[in-house]
Amino acid sequence: MPFFSLKGSGFYISFIYNKNLIYNGKTMPHSDLPFRALSVLHTSRYLFNKYGFHKVGVDRIIESSKTPKATFYNYFHSKERLIEMSLTFQKDGLKHEVLSIIYVQKDLTVIEKFRKIYYLHADLDGLYHLPFKAIFEIAKTHPKAYQVVIEYRNWLINEIYNLLLTTNANAAKQDAHMFLFVIDGAMVQLLDPNKQDERKRLLEYFLVGFI
Numbered sequence: 001m002p003f004f005s006l007k008g009s010g011f012y013i014s015f016i017y018n019k020n021l022i023y024n025g026k027t028m029p030h031s032d033l034p035f036r037a038l039s040v041l042h043t044s045r046y047l048f049n050k051y052g053f054h055k056v057g058v059d060r061i062i063e064s065s066k067t068p069k070a071t072f073y074n075y076f077h078s079k080e081r082l083i084e085m086s087l088t089f090q091k092d093g094l095k096h097e098v099l100s101i102i103y104v105q106k107d108l109t110v111i112e113k114f115r116k117i118y119y120l121h122a123d124l125d126g127l128y129h130l131p132f133k134a135i136f137e138i139a140k141t142h143p144k145a146y147q148v149v150i151e152y153r154n155w156l157i158n159e160i161y162n163l164l165l166t167t168n169a170n171a172a173k174q175d176a177h178m179f180l181f182v183i184d185g186a187m188v189q190l191l192d193p194n195k196q197d198e199r200k201r202l203l204e205y206f207l208v209g210f211i
Contacts, residue, residue, distance in 0.1 A: 037075040040065045045086045049130050053083060053137045084145040087134055091152040093127045094120070098156065102163055110167045111207060114179070117160070122186035122199050132187050156180060164210065175210045182206045 043065040047056040058079050062072050076082040101108065101116045108116070121128040131149045139146050157176045164171035164179075186199045 036065075036067055036071060040067050040072060040075060040082070041085060041089065044082050045089065045130060048083070048086060049133070052133065053142070058082075080142045080145055083134075083138065083142050084148055087131055087145055087148040090127045090130050091148055094131075094152065095155065097127070098159060102159060110163065113163060114207065115203065118179075118183060118186075118203050119199070121183045122190065122203075124187075124190050128183075128187070132184065153180060168210070171210070178210065179206055 040061060044056070044061045047061060047064060058069075058072065061067075061082070062069055076085065097120050098117055101113050101120070105113070105116075120126060123129070131152060134146060134149045157173070157180055160179050161171065161173050161176035164175055168175075182202050182205070186202050189195045189198055189202075
């Protein structure tokens with residue numbers, strides 16, 4: 001369910017999902033979090049996206065979200081827990097969108113579904129940017145949070161594989177891995193200001209070869 005969006009203020013809040021967080025020994029879904037906790041969560045997502053996981057510390061997040069330090073630790077306990085929650089938020093949002101494209105938007109052709117899933121991910125302003133950044137930055141330093149990204153990528157590969165089978169009975173799991181590889185390649189190009197946007201060419205290469 002949409003919550004709110006404040007792009008101009010540095011926040012980009014698109015969905016609040018029923019993913020639990022422990023607060024004072026109690027399990028709380030995102031939708032039940034106090035506004036101050038949500039502010040910390042979304043401030044951290046913005047800062048991690050812009051500056052990276054290692055260049056943004058707890059003190060900076062606390063200052064930017066105008067949250068007392070004691071309140072921060074009551075909600076999140078550690079930076080790693082905050083990173084895990086931030087990535088979980090992105091993961092849940094991506095799953096919601098992918099499932100909607102594949103199973104709800106029945107008027108779309110298979111190729112149109114692939115296009116929408118591709119551009120959902122290959123977007124520096126989209127939900128996939130933070131998990132993509134995490135691949136390179138937190139595998140060794142925050143392994144528990146990193147597993148959130150691995151879980152999502154494995155889930156996406158399975159969904160893409162099942163979608164491929166609807167149009168090509170001979171599709172292999174490796175073909176779904178290739179689709180994710182194309183997404184990652186597009187993201188690498190987008191992150192280089194000296195390279196042209198070649199998302200369309202990369203996608204067409206995949207579609208011609210596998211569909």
